[in-house]
Amino acid sequence: MEYLTRSLQQAALNSPFRYYPMCKGLKLINLCFADDLLLFCEGSLAAIRVVKGVLDSFATATGLSINSDKLLVYFGGVSSTERSRIAHELNLTEGLFPLTYLGVPMRPTKWKHEDCEVILQKFRLKIQNWASRHLSFASRIQLINLVLLGLRNYWMSIFVLPQSIVKEIERICRGFLWGSAGQRSKLHIPSWQKVCLPKAYGGSGFRDGATWNRAVLAKYVWALSTKPDLLWVKWIHSIYLKGADFWNYVLIAGCSWYWRKLCHLRDHFRPADMISAGVQGRFKSTRLYNSLLVQQRDEFYRTIWSRIILPNHRFMLWQVVNSHLLTRDNLSRMQVQLASELCNVCDRMQESHSHIFFECIFSTQLVKCIFDRLGFDAWPLDYHNWLVWLARARKRVTAEIVNLVCAAVIYSIWINRNQCFYEGYSSTVLKLTQDIKYTTKYRLNIVSKRLVSVKDQLYIRHLQCR
Template identity: 30%
Template structure:
């Protein structure tokens, strides 16, 4: 019965796998195409745990770039991937909770004035004059009805929410899917440092790498050595110290010099701090003028391009000097900042011409 769903997801993923996509591009494809298909099934049926596990495995393999016969080490759990971006995740829906949320929407139709054949039959033969929030299943009740009531009890028990809290304040009775999903997922507080990544001037692919770097989830040599790999852990950029996330961003002489040059370009005289300190400083920046956007874009562009340079040296045996990399990052920042502004100002022109 569920074979067609898995087959459709598998065929789409196998087609996309041949494309050269960033992590952010893969996440966007999953959210737009795969989860649209999956939502139809989730709104009609309680998906078995084995089917949910299979779908999540396919999605996980697609995001991290698995290929046939190979296995990759991942340092970012699927539970974190399914968190909201403000909680340090990728904004991907957790399938089990989403399935329960959409099925709760079907159960909610019994409260509404919607008179479909199913709701009429349920009220006439099953519910009758009982209260939907207290009715209990009979031994002879169907499997689907028992699952509905279990879901109702689970939602109330887990959240302690009264039914009125699930209704909209105005208009006809309607289940709030977002609140129901958040209630089933559990409380996930927003993290202050993620404010630094919320500005649209930061490109999605940059945002993902910064997010992984901040949470020490990149495949640095020290992380690989902790998993049992025997390899030289020296930093490929400066060749002077062990490669760790904190060293790459920005204790390394090479990366620190790159960021220092970008700071000088912006008129900032202080020395670069560690990545976590820099992101927390950026999270405190408010305002939407071009100078603020310029500052927000600089750090993410530096982190992404330094990581790309590190990978190019290891896997492609290519090498760029710090001055070459600085020129690349400056060009990216100019184009991105100007593209995000509504019209060019004198200040924008001066930035675009800055060297």
């Protein structure tokens, strides 16, 4: 490719070749991406013949010739007559916009809504493939984070997506997480804004689409002042900035729509935000995104999202800490018709978060049995005091074990509640105690021996044998 580049540059010196207008400043003729080659020149027959002559000479020297079945020629601002003559001269088919490259449709004009339909089609296809599977909330969160939002982030790292597309993506993700009822997601208490907060701020780790889109594209703004050697940065300075400072640059008529979008990012960020997001020569979109959030750090997030806790238990513990479960008192406030508001397990008092986990006779017996076996003080039988107890500072290993047991107990109580509601029977305290005991025993095996002292290792073995 270096030989071809030198040949094209040499031919451009003494010939009727003319550069493509937007590439003249940098004298840019060709670009190579992996195994793809792009050639740029003026849309005239004379310039095309120069390029064709270089390609023929390159084929003679290397044996690499044009494959007419894979190559296309694209035009901009060229008459239909001239297009036909050029296509005939090159023996190539004229390509039409949008041009699809690496799965992304690209066009020289503003992105249209139909260009984004391919994203929504991929989202819906994924959802359809998962619909027949019985997935827990933790599994759905993983699929949304790794697959759906990963796909969204790929597109957002290239374009500013239309707001209608961003909202539709969030609607699809919300419906998949909570379950769908027609065109709406099923009943749930947490708002999508709450779910999209970072875990450290009390959310589940998703990111708001519009804000994240701007934060990801801000890397291009950051590169304008920190990466002057990049080709596209040189192009921007040659065509638009021309020595001006980006933050003081005034948009002029005739700018490309993409450049306008980048310039509009100045309305959302400050130069100081960009500087702080750059760490050791790399731009951290997450750091910039978090700097835009006006939230208080959640004191429970280390407890809830501890790696030693089972994923299903983490999500349940997050819901309990934030009072997000669909208990009967919450359903009643949401004007859902219920035959009874009494607890399904004890059938004595109104069902609520506080009652299910801290006041129900079954729950108090289970908590006492579990914590007695492990040698810990049982948690307080009051929701607010329990939150204080949960956030209490403990030694690292003790905290890991208490968090693990606490989450397992919470999960078991809620599953038993649902079992009473849907199937009409309750498990025994002894059975749930054994289940929690085995969960604790095997999850403690993942605690790295390198991270705990010998004394703590002996303590963990002692608990596993109880």
